[in-house]
Amino acid sequence: MSVTVLLFASYADALGASSLSLDLPAGATVGDVLAELMSRPGADRLPPSPLMAVNQRYASADSPVRSGDEVAVIPPVAGG
Amino acid sequence: MSVTVLLFASYADALGASSLSLDLPAGATVGDVLAELMSRPGADRLPPSPLMAVNQRYASADSPVRSGDEVAVIPPVAGG
């Protein structure tokens, strides 16, 4: 299955992309998305457990992802 | 000596005046001003120890008053 991964701010800079399409086996979790992402060049500049969101809601590493989901890796927020 | 006594809000209503001139012996205190005031008709509607000010600053009952001072009897404040 395929999911869209969104990257922002310093994380987008680190990976040189603001959006990626990843292919994952059925039953994959948010943690699996992150593990796949961490194998990419530049990912060493991300922390080991960044905040993640699925379909615009914060999600833990064991949350399931489904085909077509929008998975976001959220850098430290700095609003205000 | 003579001092001016100012009354405000509910206290002015109680005593029927917003300003009085009182004659007091030399060496009189804020407490003496208040005692003199309390003998007036309507003063029974004042509390026994209202807030007092001398020349626009809060003052305690034992503070001295001098001829020409402006002594104010301050009802419960309700600004804001």
Added chain:
Amino acid sequence: MSQFVSPIGELVDRTIDPGALLSRVSSPSNGALIVFVGVVREVNEGRDVTGIEYSAYEPMAARELQAIADEAGARFATPHVAIEHRLGELALEDASVGIAVGHAHRGAAYEASRWIIEELKRRVPIWKREHYTDGTREWVDPASRSAQPASP
């Protein structure tokens, strides 16, 4: 902005403009601005209010407002403090008091704003007489009221 900003606390007999107060505490050194506005409410302590008449021991009230502004400036380390308290006849939704604070950091800005309104209510010789829908009027004594905090 002028380099020579100092805290201001004053009585006014016109509409309080929160935007104008804010602009008096704006500065490139401030990350946080707060304006508090106290407003005449339609219901107070269960009675229907049509308006409020504010009066003061004017010279002393003006002095105390300025003193509170100065003390807040010193206590919270900012010159950007502006306080206005209105006197006279106010209608529903009219602002009776406006307090603006500018500070580098938001924590101090909130603390200063809150400290100022509490000091103002504690010590500035201002009185209010509420007018009710039944035509009566009454001087308000906040201390004699229920535990519910008085407005604003």
Added chain:
Amino acid sequence: MSQFVSPIGELVDRTIDPGALLSRVSSPSNGALIVFVGVVREVNEGRDVTGIEYSAYEPMAARELQAIADEAGARFATPHVAIEHRLGELALEDASVGIAVGHAHRGAAYEASRWIIEELKRRVPIWKREHYTDGTREWVDPASRSAQPASP
């Protein structure tokens, strides 16, 4: 005022007008109105700032801002909550965030205002890149900074 007021939290790409925010939380039932404005400061963590670029995960940030407005309304029992966060390039003294709260009583108004800005800083996916006088730019990570609270 409309009878059907509800909390609002939104992203904007224009100037934040504190007076307009205030008017959105005015009501005859409110004795206290508070506006908090977060502003771009000239110095942050000892570096000279010339401007800030705000970006967001926009649909999620918009959802979180609305959720914070709704949660504040429920938690502090008032529908009169209006939050705006600006995105894009901001100059010194530009407002990045405006938070207006109207409440019957001042204590709850202050608490709600403070709660909203802390929640916003904790969970809304917005990022800022500071531009410095030396021409460099840097993404800001509030958690990596000193114990001194970040602006605003």
